[in-house]
Amino acid sequence: MNTEKRLTISLFALRVTVALVMLVWNLDKFINPQHAATVYENFYLLGGLGREVMYVIGAVEIVIVGAFLLGLMKRFSYGTVLALHAISTFSSYKQYLAPYDGPNILFFTAWPMLGACLALYLLRDQDVMLTMGK
Numbered sequence: 001m002n003t004e005k006r007l008t009i010s011l012f013a014l015r016v017t018v019a020l021v022m023l024v025w026n027l028d029k030f031i032n033p034q035h036a037a038t039v040y041e042n043f044y045l046l047g048g049l050g051r052e053v054m055y056v057i058g059a060v061e062i063v064i065v066g067a068f069l070l071g072l073m074k075r076f077s078y079g080t081v082l083a084l085h086a087i088s089t090f091s092s093y094k095q096y097l098a099p100y101d102g103p104n105i106l107f108f109t110a111w112p113m114l115g116a117c118l119a120l121y122l123l124r125d126q127d128v129m130l131t132m133g134k
């Protein structure tokens with residue numbers, strides 16, 4: 001298998017798995033909006049968000065993740081996924097300072113995903129497998 005084919009498959013695998021993680025996080029806003037609101041309050045300092053707000057945020061993010069998964073509007077969708085995940089990763093800084101307290105060590109899994117999001121954004125023009133965009 002040549003290098004171009006390996007790159008194509010690798011980028012596709014990254015896109016699908018990043019989209020899967022983002023989808024699960026977004027579905028939380030519908031399945032357990034109180035949990036999502038607590039996350040927003042504790043990590044993003046945005047308190048008092050009700051169920052309806054979580055539904056709107058979740059719906060908008062699902063549209064963005066759908067565009068990302070389909071390879072549509074790559075500069076926007078890949079960039080937004082990168083930005084959303086970067087905000088999520090950096091807002092968890094307290095967990096990185098105490099990695100062995102409780103489940104904090106699990107927060108470190110955000111870093112390779114952030115690297116994957118960055119790679120996908122930078123290589124978006126080469127990510128062509130099963131995309132609907134240009």
